[in-house]
Amino acid sequence: MRYEGPIYRPPSEADSLLIQATVGCPHNRCTFCMVYKNGIKYKVRPVEDIKEDMREAVGEYGEYVRTLFFPAGNTIAMKTDKLCEICHYAKDLFPNLERITVYGSSQYIAGKGSDGMKKLAEAGLSRIHVGLESGDDEILRLIKKGTDSKQQIEAGKYVMGAGIELSLYVILGIGGKERTRQHAAETAGVLNRISPDFIRLRTFVPKINTPLLKDVMDGTFVMLGPHEVLRETADIIKRLEVNSYLTSDHYTNYINIEGKLPAARERLLQIIEAGLRKSENQFRPFFVGKQ
Numbered sequence: 001m002r003y004e005g006p007i008y009r010p011p012s013e014a015d016s017l018l019i020q021a022t023v024g025c026p027h028n029r030c031t032f033c034m035v036y037k038n039g040i041k042y043k044v045r046p047v048e049d050i051k052e053d054m055r056e057a058v059g060e061y062g063e064y065v066r067t068l069f070f071p072a073g074n075t076i077a078m079k080t081d082k083l084c085e086i087c088h089y090a091k092d093l094f095p096n097l098e099r100i101t102v103y104g105s106s107q108y109i110a111g112k113g114s115d116g117m118k119k120l121a122e123a124g125l126s127r128i129h130v131g132l133e134s135g136d137d138e139i140l141r142l143i144k145k146g147t148d149s150k151q152q153i154e155a156g157k158y159v160m161g162a163g164i165e166l167s168l169y170v171i172l173g174i175g176g177k178e179r180t181r182q183h184a185a186e187t188a189g190v191l192n193r194i195s196p197d198f199i200r201l202r203t204f205v206p207k208i209n210t211p212l213l214k215d216v217m218d219g220t221f222v223m224l225g226p227h228e229v230l231r232e233t234a235d236i237i238k239r240l241e242v243n244s245y246l247t248s249d250h251y252t253n254y255i256n257i258e259g260k261l262p263a264a265r266e267r268l269l270q271i272i273e274a275g276l277r278k279s280e281n282q283f284r285p286f287f288v289g290k291q
């Protein structure tokens with residue numbers, strides 16, 4: 001198997017076979033993201049190379065492959081027909097394959113429309129991880145996400161409507177002190193319109209070589225402290241009216257919470273309340289992310 005550039009995968013894909021279909025990210029502008037900055041340019045690998053890697057994996061792992069993840073920043077941006085082709089190919093090759101997953105930003109999903117998502121679902125694509133980050137348009141503009149709340153809702157509905165599982169990522173603290181209220185209210189509002197299968201919480205950690213780290217260092221962006229992040233989390237959860245599994249499955253978070261909403265709401269809020277009773281110096285310290 002051949003890999004090029006940094007290979008990232010969500011924690012939930014820890015047991016998945018990783019086959020690279022694209023390299024880099026076609027957007028590559030988000031101010032908090034260091035993934036492909038100054039690195040490799042976005043490209044789609046030749047379909048024949050992708051298939052060759054899959055054939056090699058059959059020899060190694062064959063019937064043990066139950067989940068397959070096509071890594072890199074925005075594999076959903078591949079031409080729909082090519083992505084369908086490799087999904088079909090994977091299903092034919094791996095007899096016990098249960099799930100095929102990619103990362104995808106809302107602007108590329110919206111570009112494919114409802115029909116594109118349905119085609120991909122028929123081909124076997126079964127889960128998409130989307131960086132919602134925030135539902136607040138001003139924050140989305142400031143972080144240069146390349147999309148807005150209207151398009152994020154539209155894209156989310158296309159994915160869910162096609163029967164593809166949707167995993168939406170929210171970055172706690174991405175509005176800083178200045179927009180924490182708007183971030184909580186607008187993010188909950190967008191999540192309520194979509195009701196995704198999964199809501200995955202990450203806490204903002206400034207990363208090296210990113211514009212947002214520079215803003216943190218020169219004081220233009222004031223980060224939330226641990227208690228403020230917990231209050232923002234509680235604010236979001238109180239506003240949610242979704243049937244979604246919420247999880248904070250990431251090392252950046254101050255506390256671990258997970259459960260199916262709405263049933264888990266009170267339990268999650270109690271865990272947050274307990275966290276707020278701890279002193280701030282009992283949480284992880286500030287650090288600059290290097291990966």
Ligand code: SF4
Binds near residue numbers: 028029030033035
């Ligand atoms: S956050 Fe995602 S869409 Fe934004 S630059 Fe990084 S990989 Fe690309």
